[in-house]
Amino acid sequence: MTTLPPPATELSADEARRIALRAQGFLGAPDRRAGVRGVLRHLGAVQLDTISVLARSHELIPYARLGAVGRKTVEDAYWKDTHAFEYWSHAACILPIEEWPHFAFRRRAYRNRPHWNHHLPDGVYDQVVKQLRAEGPLTATDLGGAKRTSEWWDWSGTKVAVERALMYGEVVCVERRGWKRVYDLAERAVPPSLLHDELHDAECLRRLVRLAGRSLGVGTRADIADYHRLKAEQVAAVIADSGLVPVAVEGWGKPAWADPEALETPPRGRHRTTLLSPFDSLVWERARTERIFGFTHRLEAYVPKQKRVHGYFAMPVLAGGRLVGRVDPAREGRTLVARQVTLDSPKAAGPVAQALVEAAGWVDCTDVRVERVDAPELREALTAELVRLLA
Secondary structure, three states, X not given: OOOOOOOOEEEOHHHXXXXXXXXXXXXXXXXXXXXXXXXXHHHXXXXXXXXXXXXXXXXXXXXHHHXXXXXXXXXXXXXXXXXXXXXXXXXXXXXEHHHHHHHHHHHHHHHOOOOOOOOOOOOHHHHHHHHHHHHOOEOHHHHOOOEOOOOOOOEOHHHHHHHHHHHHOOEEXXXXXXXEEEEEEHHHHOOOOOOOOOOXXXXXXXXXHHHHHHHHOEEEHHHHHHHOOOOHHHHHHHHHHOOOEEEEEOOOOOOEEEOHHHHHOXXXXXXXXXXXXXXXXXXXXXXXXXXXHXXXXXXXXXXXXXXXXXXXOOEEEEEOOEXXXXXXXXXXXXEEEEEEEEEOOHHXXXXXXXXXXXXXXXXXXXXXXXXXXXXXXHHXXXXXXXXXXXX
């Protein structure tokens, strides 16, 4: 491990927050010409998730940065013209196709993995690859069925084989169709110039650390490791050669690294006011979110209803570069329902109302109804703002 030089730059907590916001696309004018594909390249990873309330998370990510982007436009931007692929990064993520070589280390690790949770019957792997070569792209259903029984975990031999091939890199998920993965051979889906595993592990890790640092703007070693779910020792081994620079951030209490380009010019510009998916890379790591924004957030979709504090899919509200509240949304016909709203202060009523009205328009709702406000004394202010904006 290389000994790191002492930090050459000291950042205030506010400067670090603003650098992070700009790096994530929430401060300054977005590059609308680059559109959704530009957002994907900028972030480096967009997390997928099965939950859909207003929309699925991978649709909410570009919406949060660009505003009302058509949902078909989003899907086309991800999947048309072999622009992206799905793989295991922070979780299951959509990744820019140019990052394919960087994940060679993970594909190799899967190929060398000694134990698996699912049994792979003899001959099924080769049969799946043969069928994809002849008939692909195909879903697991097309290949013969995803499950043996109705239990979610009880995969069929075909599903086990095609998912194993995905991890190995012989097969690629080229799109989601009705939320089902659509598989094809990597030799057809990945451009020839990128279809290789030539980069050694250290080079893969160095590049991913550099990209994560650029997407975060500034972060601790744990922040950077979490972005693509690298191990701490993997990051430690390459961070000195990654191009990131050591910095000290007020109040963080841990060493940090920053993208040198992010330090060259002070982050300025217009702040975005929006609802955020809990799986947005600005807030997906709880410890970082608490450190930067002083905001504690937990996804409660998998918490028993009686134990939820903020709601099933509470979405943080970003305004003025701060997280100012939460909204647990739902839809009833053409009404966006705020089942539960948390406002951190009376000043948050206006921004939260603005975020609700914009989101309602995006999902083709014409009205907004608030069911519960955690601080009842703020309900009147929020309602008045909604009436004004909807008039």
